[in-house]
Amino acid sequence: MLDTTLVADEKAFSGAVTLRLDQADRYCTTHGARLTETRRQVLGLILSSEKPLGAYDLLDHLRAYHRNAAPPTVYRALEFLAEHGLIHKIERLSAFVGCTHRLECHHGEGCGHRAQFLICRHCGVARELEDNAIGVALTHAASRASFRMETATIEIEGICAACQDAVP
Structure with missing residues (x-):
């Protein structure tokens, strides 16, 4: 921190x-x-x-x-x-x-980074979660709507494990 x-x-x-x-x-x-x-x-x-x-x-x-x-x-x-x-x-x-x-992508500029963030409402920590299955699902959904997705960022609010353990 x-x-x-x-x-x-x-x-x-x-x-x-x-x-x-x-x-x-x-x-x-x-x-x-x-x-x-x-x-x-x-x-x-x-x-x-x-x-x-x-x-x-x-x-x-x-x-x-x-x-x-x-x-x-x-x-x-x-x-x-x-x-x-x-x-x-x-x-x-x-x-x-x-x-x-x-910095870690070895596929060049067209990596199509699709990030998801888990944001804790209690402590404010945001953790990047890159789940390829979610990215694939978004790409397919966009394609069905005749839309070519380049990037996507999803923000998911909730309570992290540490805060769940700390709050009864």
Whole structure:
């Protein structure tokens, strides 16, 4: 979980997050894009958090490192990261979570990532669940409606196992 006192300093990221950031950097370079310092810090903050982070949460963390950080800075970084498939936006929460699918996919750009999110109403944790059967069912349903689906994100609300165990 992201420590709320964390500044957006790369040294504060875990080894696993730093590895994912390096993968994202290579992915961007390979695809003619640039993972700037700010974009890398925003992605690192998102990847370090168990819970989805909103733009203003990210801005608060960035301001500890970049005093002049402003909302447009965060929104531009989020737009870039989403455009390159490195994060997902959880619409219901207006918040963002990391995605490594793009980094792990070996099939090229046409992977057709179809993500499902399990969002706990009690603790706020969002877990990405990529169930291929759900993706196939959505693709077939769209096809029957003469619609070619490119991406899909499903948000499922409920209570996670930890909260179920904690609440009698």
